[in-house]
Each structure stands twice: as structure tokens, then as C-alpha cells.
Amino acid sequence: MASRNGTDNLEEDVQADLTFKILVLGDSNVGKTCLACRFCENNFVGGGSSRASVPTLGLDFRQRVVTLDGTRIQLQIWDTAGQERYRTLTTAYYRGAMGILVLFDITNETSFNHITSWLENISQNASADVCKVLVGNKCDEEDRRKVPTMRAINLASAFDLLFYETSAKNSVNVxxxxxxxxxxxxxxxxxxxxxxxxTDKVIHGNMLEKIKKKEAKWCYC
Structure with a gap:
């Protein structure tokens, strides 16, 4: 298949050098499924799609292989449900996650206000060195914007996060x-x-020194 922006579509026989697990987190209806679908399949599931009209119940899973700096990486993208009653189901899926996209909807201030709660949840359940990026989705709906860009940039800066405004619908910054x-x-x-x-070199180096000392100790010249 043809590559897209330096990346490759996933094929069954593809051999990746690395596998990364990515979680897509955020409140309900911020566009997690749409964003994941746009990235993995270059398709928008909104606009009357029956799939888009039904909230993700617990977990949705997609894959894509990308090439970065000469390394082929298989991405396993876990789209978790954002509804409060399902949030406990996502806890187990933090295990092994190396990266997390934290989403809010720029037309929904409540979803933005919940970002700190999501970040706290991440700090409690994910690896301490997990990578995170903050995403404000639905930037195509500028006329309905409720969250100013600078407000989101300031929040991202406070948590030392990169920030992107995206549109899954128009494939902007996805x-x-x-x-x-x-x-x-x-x-x-x-x-x-x-x-x-x-570390391996140090360990082997120390072992070599011990062996030399041991040999010197039992050397009768």
C-alpha cells in the first residue's frame, strides 16, 4: 500500500521493529473514535455514520504501522470510553501504555475542565514516564468555540505537554x-x-575486573 506522510498502512505480514501502545482518553463525545479512525484509516466516522452515533462502550482498538527515523513501529491505539460510569473499565488498560493522547472538545468547556482530572487519573494508573500530548478536537467548529486556544496552551505548558488543535472531520493536525x-x-x-x-557494559566490565583479580591472585610466577 502507498505510504501516507512517511507512514505505512498496516498489513498482516508487516514486520515492525517496535510496538507501542497508545491510549486515547477524554470525556464522552470529544471525538476520540473519530480521531483514531482518521489517523488509522484516513476516514471520518461522523456525518451520519451509525458507528459514530453510538458511544464506545469500554474499548475500541485500531492499529497502524508508521516509520520514524528509519524505525518501523506498530501502533496499537486503544480508544477508551469517556463516560464516567465506564471510567473504571479503562484502569486496566493503562498497563503497558507508552503514550496517551488526552482529548477535549473546544466547543465543550466541561470537557476541557475535566482534563486535570484525566491527568490525575493518568498519574495514578500509568507508568511514571508515559508520554502525553494534549489535544483540542473539533477546531473546524470555530463558530462554536468555548475554549480559547491560549487557555489550552497555558494548561499544556503547566503540565509540560505538547498541545495540538485538531479536526478529525477535516483531517487537521491529526x-x-x-x-x-x-x-x-x-x-x-x-x-x-x-x-x-x-549498564550491561558496566556489569561486564566489573565482572572482567573481578576475573582478572581472581586470576592474578592465583598466579604463581
């Missing part, structure tokens, strides 16, 4: 938002590998 998260995850993974390799 690719950049996801790929910014992937880049963060890849960088952390490379740092983790480098640390392990450094």
Missing part, C-alpha cells in the same frame, strides 16, 4: 499530533535501550 507522541515514545525507548546497554 497526523502531527499522533506523530509528535510517537516521536516522544521513540526517543524515550532509545534512551532506555542506551541506559541498558551502558
Amino acid at each position: 497526523e502531527p499530533a499522533f506523530m509528535a507522541l510517537v516521536k516522544q515514545m521513540l526517543t524515550k525507548q532509545q534512551h532506555r535501550i542506551n541506559r541498558l546497554q551502558s
Whole structure:
């Protein structure tokens, strides 16, 4: 299949170098499913789609393979339900997540006000070094905007997060938002590998010194 912006559509026989688990979190109706679908399938599930009219109940799962800095990465994107009564179901899915997109709807101030609650939930359940990107969705509905861009930028800055305004409908900033998260995850993974390799060298180095000392101790010249 043809690549899209330096990325590849997922094929059954594709061999990826890495696999990253991404969660898409946020209140109900902020566009989590639409955003994931646009990124993975380059398709918009709104506009009268029967699928879009039914809230995600618990979990939706999509995959896509991307190539970044010469590394092929399989992304497993978990679209979790945002309704309060289902939020407890998402806790188990934090396990193993390396990246999280936290969404709000720019036309819904309540969804923005809940971002701090989502971030607190993440800090309690996800890995301490999980990568996060804040996303304000539905920027195509500027006439209905309730959350000023600067207000969202200030919140993102306070939590040291990248921020993107997206439109799943018009495919605005969807690719950049996801790929910014992937880049963060890849960088952390490379740092983790480098640390392990450094530790491995130190361990082997220390073992070598011990062996040399032991040999010197029993050397009768």
C-alpha cells in the first residue's frame, strides 16, 4: 500500500521493529473514535455514520504501522470510553501504555475542565514516564468555540505537554499530533535501550575486573 506522510498502512505480514501502545482518553463525545479512525484509516466516522452515533462502550482498538527515523513501529491505539460510569473499565488498560493522547472538545468547556482530572487519573494508573500530548478536537467548529486556544496552551505548558488543535472531520493536525507522541515514545525507548546497554557494559566490565583479580591472585610466577 502507498505510504501516507512517511507512514505505512498496516498489513498482516508487516514486520515492525517496535510496538507501542497508545491510549486515547477524554470525556464522552470529544471525538476520540473519530480521531483514531482518521489517523488509522484516513476516514471520518461522523456525518451520519451509525458507528459514530453510538458511544464506545469500554474499548475500541485500531492499529497502524508508521516509520520514524528509519524505525518501523506498530501502533496499537486503544480508544477508551469517556463516560464516567465506564471510567473504571479503562484502569486496566493503562498497563503497558507508552503514550496517551488526552482529548477535549473546544466547543465543550466541561470537557476541557475535566482534563486535570484525566491527568490525575493518568498519574495514578500509568507508568511514571508515559508520554502525553494534549489535544483540542473539533477546531473546524470555530463558530462554536468555548475554549480559547491560549487557555489550552497555558494548561499544556503547566503540565509540560505538547498541545495540538485538531479536526478529525477535516483531517487537521491529526497526523502531527499522533506523530509528535510517537516521536516522544521513540526517543524515550532509545534512551532506555542506551541506559541498558551502558549498564550491561558496566556489569561486564566489573565482572572482567573481578576475573582478572581472581586470576592474578592465583598466579604463581
